[in-house]
Structure formats: structure tokens, C-alpha cells
Amino acid sequence: SYVLTQPPSVSVAPGQTARITCGGNNIGSKSVHWYQQKPGQAPVLVVYDDSDRPSGIPERFSGSNSGNTATLTISRVEAGDEADYYCQVWDSSSDSVVFGGGTKLTVL
Amino acid sequence: QVQLVESGGGVVQPGGSLRLSCAASGFTFSSYGMHWVRQAPGKGLEWVAFIRYDGSNKYYADSVKGRFTISRDNSKNTLYLQMNSLRAEDTAVYYCAKDPASIVATIFDYWGQGTLVTVSS
Numbered sequence: 001s002y003v004l005t006q007p008p009s010v011s012v013a014p015g016q017t018a019r020i021t022c023g024g025n026n027i028g029s030k031s032v033h034w035y036q037q038k039p040g041q042a043p044v045l046v047v048y049d050d051s052d053r054p055s056g057i058p059e060r061f062s063g064s065n066s067g068n069t070a071t072l073t074i075s076r077v078e079a080g081d082e083a084d085y086y087c088q089v090w091d092s093s094s095d096s097v098v099f100g101g102g103t104k105l106t107v108l
Numbered sequence: 109q110v111q112l113v114e115s116g117g118g119v120v121q122p123g124g125s126l127r128l129s130c131a132a133s134g135f136t137f138s139s140y141g142m143h144w145v146r147q148a149p150g151k152g153l154e155w156v157a158f159i160r161y162d163g164s165n166k167y168y169a170d171s172v173k174g175r176f177t178i179s180r181d182n183s184k185n186t187l188y189l190q191m192n193s194l195r196a197e198d199t200a201v202y203y204c205a206k207d208p209a210s211i212v213a214t215i216f217d218y219w220g221q222g223t224l225v226t227v228s229s
């Protein structure tokens with residue numbers, strides 16, 4: 001089955017740029033979606049179809065996808081961005097949704 | 109506004125059964141696909157199942173195939189998850205989530221707050 005690999009943790013200082021990667025075999029051929037989850041809360045969609053933002057999500061959140069890596073980029077990081085982030089795709093070969101293992105973003 | 113409210117969680121013994129419900133409101137429930145997603149304590153997200161808008165097709169994670177059944181009652185705006193032969197590793201918070209598509213699984217644009225299922229003797 002398809003596997004998505006994320007770094008367990010990323011740390012960044014306030015005001016800097018955080019980049020969270022999601023690796024998968026030829027992931028550039030798939031649509032990648034990203035979710036933010038804060039402790040005790042349900043996940044929230046922050047980027048879909050590689051780089052689109054749902055309404056209400058700040059422009060500071062952006063995404064890209066090429067080759068074997070998709071990336072969620074958070075510009076001008078704020079303390080409130082501290083959360084777990086998950087990438088997700090639909091794997092047509094197994095007719096299943098696949099999540100990455102999640103990345104904990106720490107704002108220093 | 110869109111609301112998804114799960115219920116039916118609790119403590120069950122290994123080998124037992126439980127049925128989860130998800131009451132939907134604020135959108136035309138019968139027009140959209142729906143999912144169940146779970147999260148074991150301290151772990152990541154795991155997709156469980158998807159059902160098309162009309163219930164005509166269902167998809168399952170390998171970890172639950174043959175044990176769990178997703179269904180829906182569009183007249184009651186309610187999504188269900190029947191869980192049989194439960195194992196300790198099924199212990200998790202179970203979320204229902206809405207898909208903006210009707211036929212294929214794409215993304216989760218709205219989530220409920222989840223219901224906790226604990227499988228323990």
C-alpha cells in the first residue's frame with residue numbers, strides 16, 4: 001500500500017518560515033491535502049489539491065507538490081500555528097485514503 | 109452551519125460490538141460522501157471507511173475490512189459505523205467527516221468532535 005513519510009517534528013522561531021515535507025513514491029502525480037490538529041481538537045483542512053486554501057485559512061499557509069515530495073509552507077509563523085500537521089492523499093491502487101504519520105510543529 | 113455530532117462510543121470488551129452514529133445538519137446530507145476516521149491515543153490519524161452519497165459504494169481500510177460496516181440513512185441525516193469483533197487496537201477517538209464530493213473520496217472539509225471507543229476487558 002502507498003506510504004506517506006513526514007518528519008516527526010519541525011521547530012521554528014516566531015516570524016520565520018516553517019516547511020513540513022511529505023514524501024511518497026511519485027507523489028507529484030497525486031493531489032495532496034494538509035490538515036492542522038491542535039491538542040484536544042478535531043483536524044482542520046488548511047491546504048487542498050496541493051496548493052489551494054479553504055476560505056478562512058490565512059495566506060501564510062501554502063503548499064507545493066512535485067516529484068516525490070509535497071511541502072506545506074507556513075510563512076511568518078505565529079505561536080498559534082503550533083500543532084500537528086498531517087498530509088493526505090487518495091490511493092487509487094488500493095481505493096483507500098492514506099495519511100502521513102504527522103509532524104509536530106513547535107514554535108520556539 | 110455544518111454540524112457533525114458523533115455518539116455511541118464507550119467501553120467494550122474484546123470481541124464485542126458497538127455502533128457509532130453521526131448526526132449531520134447544516135448541509136444537504138444526501139448529496140455528499142462521508143467518512144469515518146480514527147485516532148488512537150497519542151497517535152496519528154487513520155482513515156477507516158468512506159461511503160458514497162447514496163450508499164451505493166463503500167470503501168474500507170484493510171485494518172477493519174470484514175469487521176466494520178459503514179452505512180447511512182439519508183432520511184435521518186445520519187451516518188453509522190457498525191463495529192464487530194473489536195480488538196484492543198481499535199481503541200481510538202472516532203471522527204465522522206464530510207467529503208465535498210459525492211462519489212469519490214477526496215478530502216475532509218468538515219469534522220465532528222469525535223467519540224471515544226475503548227476496547228478493554
